[in-house]
Amino acid sequence: MIFVLTFAFVIFLCFGSFLNVLSHRITFDKKLFFKRSHCPHCSGIISWYNNIPLFSWVFLKGKCKKCNKPISILYPFIELFSGVVHTYLFFNEFTFDLHPRFVGSLNIAVGSFLSYFVFFSALICATRSDFERMVIPQIFTLWLVPIGIFSAYLGLIKILFYDSLFGAIFGYAFLWVVGKVFKFFTKKDGIGEGDMELLALIGSFLGVFGMYFSLMIGSVIGLILGGVYLFIKNKNRNSKIPFGPFLVLGAIFYFFFIQI
Numbered sequence: 539m540i541f542v543l544t545f546a547f548v549i550f551l552c553f554g555s556f557l558n559v560l561s562h563r564i565t566f567d568k569k570l571f572f573k574r575s576h577c578p579h580c581s582g583i584i585s586w587y588n589n590i591p592l593f594s595w596v597f598l599k600g601k602c603k604k605c606n607k608p609i610s611i612l613y614p615f616i617e618l619f620s621g622v623v624h625t626y627l628f629f630n631e632f633t634f635d636l637h638p639r640f641v642g643s644l645n646i647a648v649g650s651f652l653s654y655f656v657f658f659s660a661l662i663c664a665t666r667s668d669f670e671r672m673v674i675p676q677i678f679t680l681w682l683v684p685i686g687i688f689s690a691y692l693g694l695i696k697i698l699f700y701d702s703l704f705g706a707i708f709g710y711a712f713l714w715v716v717g718k719v720f721k722f723f724t725k726k727d728g729i730g731e732g733d734m735e736l737l738a739l740i741g742s743f744l745g746v747f748g749m750y751f752s753l754m755i756g757s758v759i760g761l762i763l764g765g766v767y768l769f770i771k772n773k774n775r776n777s778k779i780p781f782g783p784f785l786v787l788g789a790i791f792y793f794f795f796i797q798i
């Protein structure tokens with residue numbers, strides 16, 4: 539079992555590298571394929587031995603070997619994020635999950651794993667784009683809402699069809715209303731379109747309660763960490779902090795610790 543999990547962890551670390559590239563290139567509208575990994579500063583090609591997930595960044599002390607400019611800490615962070623979350627999902631779906639619907643049906647376990655795998659990969663990519671550029675491309679959110687609803691319809695995920703449908707609709711609508719109210723009182727945009735779309739995706743995979751729970755947990759953690767960040771950096775309250783990563787954190791917490 540340990541061997542299988544270690545192997546899975548390594549695979550999902552490498553997959554995290556892929557998600558890094560995917561997210562970065564989509565966020566900055568770059569070409570997706572036909573180009574090897576390169577440094578964003580000097581465009582130098584990164585050789586395979588300097589491109590090993592997690593370890594290379596640590597060995598190179600977060601700097602490009604050619605131009606010595608810093609390489610974003612988002613790279614090892616996203617790799618580790620993918621490694622941990624996907625391995626836990628794998629473990630959860632194939633061994634621990636004794637949900638009556640899954641027992642004795644490997645096909646459903648595989649289908650369930652793949653559905654959630656798409657969901658978590660999207661959350662990881664959304665986290666990276668929101669940290670890096672304060673936007674969340676729709677391809678990581680709205681485009682995948684039908685997959686959530688369809689998976690629920692097929693019985694692959696742990697919520698029912700209507701729960702998924704209303705989770706998506708309420709997720710979007712709830713933040714939309716909050717954003718309008720916020721704007722009415724402060725005359726500022728507090729909630730981005732990307733956050734609404736992200737919560738719609740979370741609702742489509744976790745249902746109405748899961749969506750609501752993710753929002754509450756995300757807001758509480760966001761308020762605390764955001765407050766600490768502003769305090770340390772001594773910035774004023776107008777500084778922008780991405781909200782998406784906190785919604786993602788809330789959703790992951792809900793999936794692994796609350797939902798049965």
Ligand SMILES: [Zn+2]
Nearest residue numbers: 577580602605
């Ligand atoms: Zn470089």
